[in-house]
Amino acid sequence: MARVLTPQAEDFPRWYQDVINKAELADNGPVRGTMVIRPTGYAIWERIQSEMDDRIKLAGAQNAYFPLFIPESYLKREAQHVEGFSPELAVVTHAGGKDLDEPVVVRPTSETVIGEFMAKWVQSYRDLPLLLNQWANVVRWELRPRVFLRTSEFLWQEGHTAHASEADARAYARRILHEAYQDLMVNVLAMPVIVGRKTTAERFAGATNTYTLEAMMRDGKALQMGTSHELGQNFAKAFGIEFTGDSGTREYAWTTSWGTSTRMVGGLIMCHGDDSGLRVPPRLAPIQAHVMVVKSGDAVPETAAKLRDALRDAGVRVGFDDRTDTPFGRRAVDAELKGYPIRVEVGPRDLAAGNVVLARRSTGGKTPVPVDKAVDEIQAALAADQQALYDQALAFREAHTVDVTTPDDAVAAAATGFARIPWSALGAAGEAELNKQAVTVRCLVRADGSVPDSEDEPELTAYVARSY
Amino acid sequence: MARVLTPQAEDFPRWYQDVINKAELADNGPVRGTMVIRPTGYAIWERIQSEMDDRIKLAGAQNAYFPLFIPESYLKREAQHVEGFSPELAVVTHAGGKDLDEPVVVRPTSETVIGEFMAKWVQSYRDLPLLLNQWANVVRWELRPRVFLRTSEFLWQEGHTAHASEADARAYARRILHEAYQDLMVNVLAMPVIVGRKTTAERFAGATNTYTLEAMMRDGKALQMGTSHELGQNFAKAFGIEFTGDSGTREYAWTTSWGTSTRMVGGLIMCHGDDSGLRVPPRLAPIQAHVMVVKSGDAVPETAAKLRDALRDAGVRVGFDDRTDTPFGRRAVDAELKGYPIRVEVGPRDLAAGNVVLARRSTGGKTPVPVDKAVDEIQAALAADQQALYDQALAFREAHTVDVTTPDDAVAAAATGFARIPWSALGAAGEAELNKQAVTVRCLVRADGSVPDSEDEPELTAYVARSY
Structure with a gap:
């Protein structure tokens, strides 16, 4: 491809x-x-x-x-x-x-x-x-x-x-x-x-x-x-x-x-986002499940339309694509780019076995599911993938956050992620030093993660990073 | 007052x-x-x-x-x-x-x-x-x-x-x-x-x-x-x-x-709008039923709050006013000014008889209704008052629309409302004459009320008026 x-x-x-x-x-x-x-x-x-x-x-x-x-x-x-x-x-x-x-x-x-x-x-x-x-x-x-x-x-x-x-x-x-x-x-x-x-x-x-x-x-x-x-x-x-x-x-x-x-x-x-495009969390997504007719065939368009309606009735925000005059591969790439959480592929081969295929954007898996279980499976997948995206983002942040104790180490860590440094080790003077390297203090937090009432509180942590 | x-x-x-x-x-x-x-x-x-x-x-x-x-x-x-x-x-x-x-x-x-x-x-x-x-x-x-x-x-x-x-x-x-x-x-x-x-x-x-x-x-x-x-x-x-x-x-x-x-x-x-203020049609109104505590008294605030919740559960958009430290008259005038379709007055005297009072903005009537029938009555009143406002506006327009056949009569009629005149009796030249009197052709319609495809169609009617 x-x-x-x-x-x-x-x-x-x-x-x-x-x-x-x-x-x-x-x-x-x-x-x-x-x-x-x-x-x-x-x-x-x-x-x-x-x-x-x-x-x-x-x-x-x-x-x-x-x-x-x-x-x-x-x-x-x-x-x-x-x-x-x-x-x-x-x-x-x-x-x-x-x-x-x-x-x-x-x-x-x-x-x-x-x-x-x-x-x-x-x-x-x-x-x-x-x-x-x-x-x-x-x-x-x-x-x-x-x-x-x-x-x-x-x-x-x-x-x-x-x-x-x-x-x-x-x-x-x-x-x-x-x-x-x-x-x-x-x-x-x-x-x-x-x-x-x-x-x-x-x-x-x-x-x-x-x-x-x-x-x-x-x-x-x-x-x-x-x-x-x-x-x-x-x-x-x-x-x-x-x-x-x-x-x-x-x-x-x-x-x-x-x-x-x-x-x-x-x-x-x-x-x-990843190298295939956007990934939109299900709770946000304008289209949560994108029903696609893979290609025409016995009962395919009717099944796809019925599934679309059943999903809509179940409160799922649905997209629908039956443009079979456009190659399926191109349409699937477009759906990935736009980050629809679940692609529901309805095609003659799977349907002959009573199945449609769910392609989940956040995990990349493709699973055949029986048509009559599709709505339930999709709802479960949407809930699970909402959590999966959060977990992935949190794991990524934790893997790219380093505890340091000196301004120089903070600048070095900021090359690839966040640095956590005691605010007492930095202060306004240390902050000015960071700024010269295009690195800033993003915010101050307490040890328990709560928000301080003043920057003069003891034992505050500064998050330091490059930023947009 | x-x-x-x-x-x-x-x-x-x-x-x-x-x-x-x-x-x-x-x-x-x-x-x-x-x-x-x-x-x-x-x-x-x-x-x-x-x-x-x-x-x-x-x-x-x-x-x-x-x-x-x-x-x-x-x-x-x-x-x-x-x-x-x-x-x-x-x-x-x-x-x-x-x-x-x-x-x-x-x-x-x-x-x-x-x-x-x-x-x-x-x-x-x-x-x-x-x-x-x-x-x-x-x-x-x-x-x-x-x-x-x-x-x-x-x-x-x-x-x-x-x-x-x-x-x-x-x-x-x-x-x-x-x-x-x-x-x-x-x-x-x-x-x-x-x-x-x-x-x-x-x-x-x-x-x-x-x-x-x-x-x-x-x-x-x-x-x-x-x-x-x-x-x-x-x-x-x-x-x-x-x-x-x-x-x-x-x-x-x-x-x-x-x-x-x-x-x-x-x-x-x-x-x-009328001389008491705005009148907002129920289907549009951000607040359809405005529940007001007239003054404190036995079970009054509780009944008002329950009624508010029951209305909300029934899908009615509800306002709530329990500011009994402000005179009721002032609050009622404010509710009229703002055009809430229905004021639901909850006060000790009516409540003693098991009633609340519905004051309908579009008709001006005040009716006591039993508390347990209030939600149904309010929903019926909202539907009726939506229609009543439309009917009143239509009747007003019809009473202020005159059929005329000359530009001079059109200008005269436009002093108080719309003039309806055959477009053939007016034309671009007649239109220019009207415009000198700050009167304009608002639009052209067919005899059956439908929208013409061209101003050259025969038997079109021009609506003529002063305008904002």
């Missing part, structure tokens, strides 16, 4: 680009750094959106929508924020046939404009917490764009909340981190993530504290899959988000923001 | 703005013409999206995403298209810290950029039809913005398809018109719509034919709720969307585009 993809071991970045192209996930847009998300890629994003949206709503946040265009002056009100985003801004200077009096920026994120409206809507402690989320596109001009990973425009959800106390804000930033983000990544995307706290140097521009979820890609690099920020009273002071407390005093609110984006699709590809 | 809203009869535009504010549907954004969609308004939009997305997928289209930024040169390739949109464009001239070599426009619609990619993806007749849809924000600079109706940025879905023949393209543009748009508007939004064909003068910039759905607002004006366009081979020629036919010849594809937007939320408000 002709080689479809550059093997990962030969050239990982090229493998990634090959998968994006051959599985028809996305294209580069005409304006540098933008992307076109094709139906196969978008269907994955829609499933992520749907699962994320459920979790965000369960955590009590409501969806809303704020404008794409933000007055330039808003960004300047929070000093660190504008400093962080200025180099990446796209600016509209001309609209409706004339030059604008004040240029407007295309939102790189929406803390500022949402802060302005929170200030209007929040009067009393009874209006708190105010829990908002929006699904939107944002623009951050990228000099070195990579589809899904770093694009000048990307799609995301950004949550913005205001609370009456620092403790409430912290609890909510952590609630989203664990109940929405970690739960989705682990249980739906089948991706083990290290959940921790960013160092001061790695914080979001304007935050007092940033939580992160970091996953290992199959080239050993880290990908930041999502972040949740405590913003302290920084934006509340900049935008006047004040409330009357129950004792009558005027106080500034405590705000948070948190986001995950189409970047997760890139993470999914690089965490689970 | 203090007046909450300006009455419709006193000042309809002000009533509209009052509803938007008091029901907390939206705010004006900081950049002129933009809007903030608040959670109450966004929940309505999300329900519309969900129902529309289902219908678009049933019609075979797949979701994708194309970039916000389009090279200025793309728009210039289709002469009528650029002429139509130039005055409304927002232009990014500066990004990533420097001036751009070629300015990019913020998409006003995506025919051009999608045409460019269709040209890449379509090679053979086997690649057709190509049926794409995207949910996105678009920007058209507005000089006279009105929240939801005309905003410089709005949210919409835009479908774009390519077909092998004009007949296929026409059939698909009509399929979306009827199966997605009309079905949603009639059966979910409870809005009667006139479905017809735009005159040449009113066509979309670049289309060979535009179909439209027009609804009457309660001030007698028309609102265009959606459009579906045949684009002929205009964009195929401009972007090179060519395919090899089954006889081996190279041919240009035939394309369509079709869109509906957050404008529908404005239409919903102005079609069903």
